[in-house]
Amino acid sequence: MEQVTTVLERVATAESIDVERGALALIARHATGSFRDALGTLEQLVVYAGGRTIEAVDVLAVLGVADAEQLFEAVDAIIARDPARALRAAASLTDSGRDAGQLLRDLEVHGRELLAVQILGDVPPELQVTPERDIRLTEQATALSATDAVRLLDLVSAALEATANGAQARIQLELVLIKAAAPEVDPSMAALLARIERLEQGGGGGGGGLRAAQRPEPEKAAPPVATAAADPEPAREGQAIRGPKPSQDVEEAATAPLELETAAACWPAVVDLVRGENAMLAALLSDARPVSVRNQELTLAFPGGAAFFKAKAEQEDHRRVAGEALQAVTGQRLVLRYELREDENEPDGETVLSGEELVRRFVEEFDAEEVLEDEPEEGEVKG
Structure with missing residues (x-):
């Protein structure tokens, strides 16, 4: 990009x-290494500016690129x-009149620049436009x-x-920004990990997504110690826990009891994570x-006829x-306990099937035909 900028100068x-x-740097960056495209854009800008100084905003207008400040916002x-x-x-982005598909690509470029600054620790030369923008990019990264x-x-x-x-x-652009701002509405594994990271960081950030992040009330009630009697009992307990050590708030969020609904929602992600290490398990x-x-134990139920699966899962290495x-998915270290349990739609009681029952179900479900070894005469006739 520096070579293209030098030629443009x-x-x-x-x-x-x-x-x-800054305008030249912006032209060079969007030319993606093409001298011809860069010179063509400069020629268009000369006509567009009409003799006045060409600024970065002119480049954005001619190229149909999203305003940098809108992307930052x-x-x-x-x-x-x-x-x-x-x-x-x-x-705001779409109301600017630019193509929504181009806006997605501009957002992708901006996200890539942020990631590059995070990894390198500074704005690399090929991404530098103006000192003000470079500072803004570093702060946001x-x-x-x-x-x-x-x-x-x-x-x-x-x-x-x-x-x-x-x-x-346009709908895809809106979904991208909403999912990125609120991981709780995104069912993907990456979003789940982002939510866990928020818990580990003490629920930092704005909007009301996770309940664990919406707990500032005890801190508001902390200053008036003399009027503690007027505060509700749960608030005083929360202050007693947080008082000696602020970092304990993070520990409390990370060790909050895991609810069954949450465990059920996270279980497919757990299985998916296990698959990377042991596909059979x-x-x-x-x-x-x-x-x-219950009591730091997660009970998992296998179908009534899956005693073999249960026994394999109970092996020490599998457990x-x-x-x-x-623990990687939920942040909770729980003891796993396995049991056999029938589905709610099936009758109660043992479902250990006899040999005859297994054969009967196999014939019914697969439209098979049972061939009996003790009927040779019938077999000969069929032959």
């Missing part, structure tokens, strides 16, 4: 074109965990978590693929379902792998 000097260096909404603000940012930066790029990539298959680009666990969470996957 020489041409501008030779042709007496008054242009800001969209990502600020993600950092603040404010889906309503994210939706307004999407409306610092505020945005690396997990959210990667997930934003994944969401944009999926949205671009969806638009290529006929989906409306994942196949076994996919038949189990969480049925109880360890499943427990580690559960």
